[in-house]
Amino acid sequence: MLEDIIKAYKEAVYETDKTAAFEVVNAALAEGVTPEDIVFKVVIPAVEELMSGINKDPDANLAQHFMTAQIAAEVTEKMLEKFQHPPEIIGRVVIGTASGDLHSLGKRIVMGCLKALMVETIDLGVNVTAQRFVDEAVAHDAQVIAISAMMVHTATGEHGARGVRKLLHERGLEDRIRIVVGGAPYRFDSELFKNVGADAWAADGVSAGKVIVDLIKEVKP
């Protein structure tokens, strides 16, 4: 039965059909599938499959990533309310767009995937200063600072990832906190993340989920 549910859920997500995805989930609950199984055996494998297949699927596209992430986040949120025990959180991330940048699509995709992957995500919004990224990461004991930048000057400027790196260095936090970046400029120049002082980058919002989980594992005791 679970195999049929997984198949139907993946089909709905592939077609970016949120209504159909929720119909699958609600039918599964009605048939006695636990909320835990829906998250861990249906939603997370679907996200992971998308992450692993993203470079192989010739029709992979931004709309699909966005809706997959939104559906996964919404389903997970609803299921978490029904969990017998709160799930173990893998780690914490503070996320926002770089100073001067108001583009929030990529950030939302990443946040949706992280929620489904049991990563606690603190959304700092758009146009976030380097100082605030670091202060909030410390305040929330986050392992990763995720910085989205859709414009070249917000990706490379002193107030974005570069500024965050400088502050982490000055405050002796580099062993505790990693920086990940994403956004269009990094896709055009895959070496750019190093130039701005980031530890890693992701080519798209869905892949960012895996990159961030890996970074959390690097620094989390």
Place this chain on the structure above:
Amino acid sequence: MTPLEILVAAISGTPAPRIPVFCNLLDQGARELGMKQQEYYANGEHVAAGQLKMRARYGHDNVWSLFYVGKEAELFGCQEILYAEEGAPNVADFVIKSYDDIAKLEVPDDITAHPAWAETAKCLKILKEEVGATHPICAYLTASNTMPAILMGMDKWMELMISGPFDLRDELLRKCSEFFQKEVAAYRAAGANVLVYSTPMGSTTMVGMKRFQEFTLPWMKRDLAPGGVGGIVYYCGMAPFNNVIAQVMDELDINIHYVSPMADLAEAKAIIGNRGLTCGVIDDIKLIHWTPEQTRAEVKRMCEIGKPGGHFLFGTGVMPMDVPEANIKAMLEAAFEYGSTP
């Protein structure tokens, strides 16, 4: 031959001494005039002067009437732009904050009478008088399928586009399409003759093939129907679109394509062939850290792919402010050298 004649020759495939060489140095104009961006973009005379000085310095073929992408949102009532000294301005105030605002959204009856058009008109008038007879004048026009992204934010637009309510989505698109039709007519009347049709949703990396065919294509047809495709350049905001070029040529009759740096240029050239113009676009984000030698090598590679058989133009993408002047010079000198016809 004048740059304008060279462009016409490249499109038609008639002999010319070289390929057309296009470049966009927008925000660099403010730096050239020693102005803050807000001051620079507040006056169409500044923008025209900046463009003419950039062209005089580097010798590329075209000038731009584009201020910044958010300028179109101002014609819909956007009141706040976030300026930056080191890069392009952003829309800071979304006109559509809730779905209720869609009904209130007004397309100006006469775009040319709107206060936000005045400086653009001033810029175009100067460019037309100064170089219009000899050089292409470019304009940037956002397709109806993408305009909502600068009116409400890309994420909100994507939600509405995919999940509805579809009556509201279509009401918004009708307004954006009507706006495009008026805007393209205004630009043509003011002297712009290279009309870059910015349609990111016209790439399947954004929406997938099914949605491209069922959603994007019909709205693009509607945008372009009244005015035709004269001077229209298909551009997907730097996203690759080789896999739809044939459909765009067949269905929309657009034969000039501004190919993504991430796409296979040889493949695009093979698809377009002698039916139109392949615009090879350099990955100008890499120009930030490339050496002049690396820059020249990339231009040479692109010209070797594109130049044989003609119907080819060399162009740039976003030209960040961080690109060193030495690389701008190396790029354009190489384009003239490797793009010349023996």
